[in-house]
Amino acid sequence: MTFSISSDDVRKQLIKTESKAPVSDEEMQQAVRTLLLGLGEDPDREGLIDTPKRVVKALKYLTSGYNQSLDELLNGAVFHEDASEMVLVRDIDLFSSCEHHILPILGRAHVAYIPNGKVIGLSKIARICEMYARRLQVQERLTQQIGNALQGLLQPQGVAVVVEASHMCMVMRGVQKPGSWTVTSSMQGVFADDARTRQEFMDLIRHNPSFH
Ligand SMILES: Nc1nc2c(ncn2[C@@H]2O[C@H](COP(=O)(O)OP(=O)(O)OP(=O)(O)O)[C@@H](O)[C@H]2O)c(=O)[nH]1
Numbered sequence: 001m002t003f004s005i006s007s008d009d010v011r012k013q014l015i016k017t018e019s020k021a022p023v024s025d026e027e028m029q030q031a032v033r034t035l036l037l038g039l040g041e042d043p044d045r046e047g048l049i050d051t052p053k054r055v056v057k058a059l060k061y062l063t064s065g066y067n068q069s070l071d072e073l074l075n076g077a078v079f080h081e082d083a084s085e086m087v088l089v090r091d092i093d094l095f096s097s098c099e100h101h102i103l104p105i106l107g108r109a110h111v112a113y114i115p116n117g118k119v120i121g122l123s124k125i126a127r128i129c130e131m132y133a134r135r136l137q138v139q140e141r142l143t144q145q146i147g148n149a150l151q152g153l154l155q156p157q158g159v160a161v162v163v164e165a166s167h168m169c170m171v172m173r174g175v176q177k178p179g180s181w182t183v184t185s186s187m188q189g190v191f192a193d194d195a196r197t198r199q200e201f202m203d204l205i206r207h208n209p210s211f212h
């Protein structure tokens with residue numbers, strides 16, 4: 001499957017998902033206070049008195065990716081370059097939140113692309129992962145959004161994204177399966193069309209670096 005997405009499309013997609021926050025911090029804090037009461041706690045005891053404020057601040061931080069834009073994050077770091085070999089940034093730590101339970105998704109992303117006239121600043125690949133991770137997510141969408149962003153920004157020969165993550169909603173509650181992890185991928189362009197290129201990527205994300 002190949003995708004053709006322009007930077008404009010990526011920006012439109014981004015605008016659609018940006019948060020409009022129709023409630024105040026005070027209203028959010030009041031809701032946390034209600035949750036504490038529902039749990040049978042006393043929200044006025046010393047240890048909990050500032051908890052609503054802290055929870056709102058923490059949740060806003062964990063979803064701060066809604067307020068970022070690709071333009072701002074890139075800071076112009078897309079360069080014209082003749083390179084045509086695979087670029088891979090692997091083992092990018094991810095801290096996201098599942099949209100069903102608002103519990104952590106902890107994992108790693110491996111992101112590769114094969115340039116087609118343009119390269120992107122390496123740190124920006126990690127920043128793109130970070131922006132989409134800092135939202136309420138399902139792992140499949142997070143993976144796809146990272147791939148689509150790179151595809152749209154660089155129009156490369158192909159993009160490959162693999163995310164490996166453990167969902168705390170499956171570990172600490174519910175089915176309670178510590179040690180389970182989920183692997184999702186987004187393969188676009190040559191990574192989707194050519195099994196050897198895909199295999200090279202899979203081999204590179206598995207090999208042990210000699211400097212470790
Ligand atoms: N596909 C997908 N599912 C997810 C992700 N994160 C959490 N889920 C699942 O979302 C589902 C929600 O199912 P529900 O039955 O509505 O919720 P629940 O009663 O809390 O489900 P259990 O976790 O099975 O107890 C669960 O199966 C979760 O494992 C994700 O990133 N991708």
Ligand SMILES: [Zn+2]
Nearest residue numbers: 098100101169
């Ligand atoms: Zn969940």
